[in-house]
Amino acid sequence: MNIRPHHILCIQKFTGHGYNEEFTDHMKAVVSKLKSKPETYITVREGCDDLCKMCPNREDEACTSFEKVKAMDNAVLRVCGITYEDTVSWEKLAHRARKQIFETDAFQRICADCQWAELCRNTEV
Template sequence: MSKINLRPHHLLCIQKYTGHGYDENFTNNMNKLVEAIRTNPDYRVELVEGGDRLCASCPNFTEGKCKEVDKVKSMDEKVLKVCEFSYGDADSWNSFAKVAAGIFDTPQFEEICGTCQWAELCRNTRIM
């Protein structure tokens, strides 16, 4: 089975995804990824530092990095710390997602995601 690389905070974004993205290209890519994961929760994931499978189709990803690199790096590192994950960890989507979901509805969610443009949408979205 193929493996996807994800930056850690995307473990949160994917679970709260409701079809909204930065542009059509990004949303199409996200739709495909979410469909693949929901069809097969055992999908292999590796946690990576920097740009990942989602960043690759994001309009904010230019010259090999996110235009909000400091902000997203901090989000990634907070997710790693709270979940006790490390860059390079590999496991099933389901295993990572279950642990990361423990962040939702806690003060840590506000600390990690509170300044993101999608935060209000995510606060109001229940995960399945």
């Protein structure tokens, strides 16, 4: 599975909200697969990934919020000590993000400009 860095956070904080029904149904399927098979290997992808492909905000293989999501992606890479094209099990990636981001003030910083920030702050993982 190909996942861009900041989606390592979004997958863990997902509570069923999304941009439209198609996107949300696809996200639910991904979240459910990773919960039941945490050993799934993830390749950390630059640009659009397996979640973006069903998103209404994707245009010509790029996110319409390019600058904002790129900044979040870069911050997740830096804080978690991972690089593009790393292939790591979902459980290891998720654990690292929990320790390095959700349990530190990095979470507030990285997600500050996201429309779902308040919802995610109030969602336990």
